[in-house]
Every structure is written in C-alpha cells, then in structure tokens.
Amino acid sequence: MLCHSCGESTIFRLHRDLLGDMIRHNYELTECLVHTMTTRVREFAKVETQNEKLMALGKMSAGLAHELNNPASAMARSGKELKKHLSSVPKKFKAVMAMNVSEGEIDKVNDFLHEKLTAPKKPLSLIEKSNLEDDLTDFLEDKGLDEAEDIVGALIDFQIQEEDLEEMYDELGDQNFASTMAWISSQLITEKMVQDIGEAADRISSLISSIKSFSYMDRxxxxxxxxxxxxxxxxxxxxxxxxxxxxxxxxxxxxxxxxxxxxxxxxxxxxxxxxxxxxxxxxxxxxxxxxxxxxxxxxxxxxxxxxxxxxxxxxxxxxxxxxxxxxxxxxxxxxxxxxxxxxxxxxxxxxxxxxxxxxxxxxxxxxxxxxxx
Missing domain, CATH: 3.30.565.10 (Histidine kinase-like ATPase, C-terminal domain)
Incomplete structure (x- = not known):
C-alpha cells in the first residue's frame, strides 16, 4: 500500500474479535495497552484539572474586576466633583471675609461645625429624610436664602435639624446668616466627598487584602x-x-x-x-x-x-x-x-x-x- 504522507508502508490488520485472545495470551501487549491508556487518562485529567482551575480563576477575575471598578469609578467621580466644588470656595470665602462678626460668634460656628462632623449618625428612613428636607428648605427660604435647595443636601447628610439652624440664626442675625450657611454647607460638602473617596479606597484595599488572604500569595x-x-x-x-x-x-x-x-x-x-x-x-x-x-x-x-x-x-x-x-x-x-x-x-x-x-x-x-x- 502506498501512503501519500509517509511513502510506502506495510499495515497489519487484525479483526477486533481477535483482540481479546491477544490480550489473554500476550502479557506484553496487555501491559503496553494498559500503560498507554493510563498515560492518556492521566494527561487528560491533568489538562481538565488545569481547565477547571482556569475557569474558576476566570470567574473570580471577572467578579473582582467588577468589584474593583465600582469603588474606582466612585473615586474618579468624587474627585471630579470635588475639584468642581472647590472652584466655588473663593467666592464663598470672600463673602465670609466681608462679614462683621465677633470672635465669640466665630467660635460658635467652629464648634457647631466640628460637632456635626464628628457626631455619630444613625441611618434615616426615606420618610425621615423627606420630612427633614422639607423642614430645612422651608426654614432657609423663609430667611431669604436663594440657594436653599443646594445647601439642604449637605445639611441632611450630616443630619442637621431645623432647631440647629434656628440657634445659628439667633446667634448671627439676619445679615450674616446666609453667608455663614453657604460657608458651612461648602465645608460639609467637601467633607462628604473626602469621606466617599476614603470609603472607596478602603473598599479597594479590603478586596486586595481578601485576594492575598485567599491565595496566600505572600505566605x-x-x-x-x-x-x-x-x-x-x-x-x-x-x-x-x-x-x-x-x-x-x-x-x-x-x-x-x-x-x-x-x-x-x-x-x-x-x-x-x-x-x-x-x-x-x-x-x-x-x-x-x-x-x-x-x-x-x-x-x-x-x-x-x-x-x-x-x-x-x-x-x-x-x-x-x-x-x-x-x-x-x-x-x-x-x-x-x-x-x-x-x-x-x-x-x-x-x-x-x-x-x-x-x-x-x-x-x-x-x-x-x-x-x-
């Protein structure tokens, strides 16, 4: 027989019904067949085990990419918003510098701001947030603040109540209240954005720590x-x-x-x-x-x-x-x-x-x- 791929060849053909007799009467053939099959099974199992590990790694990597993307996007978004927000600070600072306030009134504002930034906060329900937003907006608009809606969001984040604003108004008077609240809200917004960036960074750090713990890469x-x-x-x-x-x-x-x-x-x-x-x-x-x-x-x-x-x-x-x-x-x-x-x-x-x-x-x-x- 002529084989086009390897030249002239001789092929030995054996009917499959005779294979059983050959295995029974020829130990060397049986040993060779068993060895070949065992080797193929071992190699196949090795490849499939590797595939299983790669599939698991792929799933974990996809999930990890998704998890890392969320806080990374949050950091990028907050960074852009913070930069935009800080561009408006000089105008508010100018208004504060034009105020005629005593040292005692300055201390009052500083103490108020520090207290609200550090006070523990319990989560508010949607109804509680809505009611607080209505109360603060009505109060600020009654006092003639044109940017009441922009200010209220920051006040709610730090759970400032209407009675806090009333106390601040009584302390500063009508002339200085608007400029002071604009300055306070600016500080609260800055603090909130910094907190958001910090939480996103902590989330990324936590995920990386989990990967290191899971894989024992450094141990x-x-x-x-x-x-x-x-x-x-x-x-x-x-x-x-x-x-x-x-x-x-x-x-x-x-x-x-x-x-x-x-x-x-x-x-x-x-x-x-x-x-x-x-x-x-x-x-x-x-x-x-x-x-x-x-x-x-x-x-x-x-x-x-x-x-x-x-x-x-x-x-x-x-x-x-x-x-x-x-x-x-x-x-x-x-x-x-x-x-x-x-x-x-x-x-x-x-x-x-x-x-x-x-x-x-x-x-x-x-x-x-x-x-x-």
Missing amino acids: SQDMQKMDVHEGIQSTVKLLEHKIQKQGHQLDLKLASNLPEIKGMPGELNQVWMNILANGIDALEEKGTIGIRTSFDDENVKIYFTDTGKGIPEEIRSRIFEPFFTTKGIGKGTGLGLDITKKIIDKHEGTIKVTSQPGNTEFRITLPIDNNIE
Whole structure:
C-alpha cells in the first residue's frame, strides 16, 4: 500500500474479535495497552484539572474586576466633583471675609461645625429624610436664602435639624446668616466627598487584602496552623458581588473561639470557593446561601447550605466522581467537587452531602490535630 504522507508502508490488520485472545495470551501487549491508556487518562485529567482551575480563576477575575471598578469609578467621580466644588470656595470665602462678626460668634460656628462632623449618625428612613428636607428648605427660604435647595443636601447628610439652624440664626442675625450657611454647607460638602473617596479606597484595599488572604500569595503554602474563618471570609468577600447581583441572601454564622487547625490554607480556600460557587449556581431564583461553623474536642465542622433545587437522589452518589457534571457544555468540567474531595481527604477530613429541594447541605469535618507533615 502506498501512503501519500509517509511513502510506502506495510499495515497489519487484525479483526477486533481477535483482540481479546491477544490480550489473554500476550502479557506484553496487555501491559503496553494498559500503560498507554493510563498515560492518556492521566494527561487528560491533568489538562481538565488545569481547565477547571482556569475557569474558576476566570470567574473570580471577572467578579473582582467588577468589584474593583465600582469603588474606582466612585473615586474618579468624587474627585471630579470635588475639584468642581472647590472652584466655588473663593467666592464663598470672600463673602465670609466681608462679614462683621465677633470672635465669640466665630467660635460658635467652629464648634457647631466640628460637632456635626464628628457626631455619630444613625441611618434615616426615606420618610425621615423627606420630612427633614422639607423642614430645612422651608426654614432657609423663609430667611431669604436663594440657594436653599443646594445647601439642604449637605445639611441632611450630616443630619442637621431645623432647631440647629434656628440657634445659628439667633446667634448671627439676619445679615450674616446666609453667608455663614453657604460657608458651612461648602465645608460639609467637601467633607462628604473626602469621606466617599476614603470609603472607596478602603473598599479597594479590603478586596486586595481578601485576594492575598485567599491565595496566600505572600505566605507559605505548606501545612501550617491556620484559621478556617479567615479563609471563609476572604472567599465570601470575593464572591459577594455575585451573591448580591443575583439578589441572594447570605446567612453567615461563624462560631466564636473556633480553634485553629493544621492545614494548607491555599488548598482549603479552593474548597470553600468550589462549594460556594456551586451553591450560588444552584439558586435559580432569589435564595439563601448559608455558612455555619462549629467544633468539638476533636474536629472543626463547616456547613454550607443553599435553598436551590437540590441534587437528585439518583446522581447524589456520583457528584464527587471526576468529570461528572450536571452543568451545560462549557460551564463546568466536573472536577470541582473531585478536587474538593481530594483536598479534604489530604487533610484527613470528611465531606458529606444531604439534599432535598430547597435545602442542600455540604458538611465538612476537619480534625483539629492530625499527623500530616
């Protein structure tokens, strides 16, 4: 036979019915076939495991980009507004400098401003905000302030009441009240914008801290004493956007004084990520993701629950099998729970699942002391 790709060749053809006899009577052939198949399975599993990790990394990266974008955009927006706001300060400062006030009146204004900036604030309901806005607007307009609507927003943010304005008016009089309130509102607006920028920066810092905690990028990956709660909380922080975006609730009940265990934090964080991500995917409508921890003299126990449709009984025993998945093509490799099981086994722990519609629970038990080096 002539092969166009490699020249003249000789091909040995054997009917498949004879393959069984060859395997039974030729040990070397059997060994070769088993070795070849085992190698291919191992290579395939390695590639699929890598794909699973890349898919998880992709999901986490997409969520992280979304989470970082929100505070970054808020900082940029507040920065532009602050720059625009500061351009109007010289005009208000000029009006204040033209005022004829005593040192005592200046001290009164400074004390008032400091008190409102530092006083603790309780959240106001929409009705309370609306009522306060009406009261402040009516009072300022009665006193002849043309920019009452612009000033009121800043006063509400710091929960300044009508009686505060009345006291300020009685102290300063009609002539100086308008200029003073314009100056006070300017300071409050500046303070609010600085607070917004600070909160956005703190959010970014918190997310980066969660990533470092989740990945243990700046710490050893070896077996060590570790806090289970730290890993769970950093994982929740990374998935929080997904939970909130889909309208789900998070029920977090972490036991106080949970003992440290001996483990590999980076690998256990992958366990928390796999189970939480699966739980979120299982919620087709608005539902609840629950995480609870407890412990006894020998073990730490972690419970992950979701109110999704549940895992059918006929496939429940197969969910930890490699490559078994109920997700559509391209949405899962079927290795997430297989990897999870192997990590738990490596830590000499156990993982069990119970499920019915509306209540699925993964129960993980990890020994406080083990013999792993």
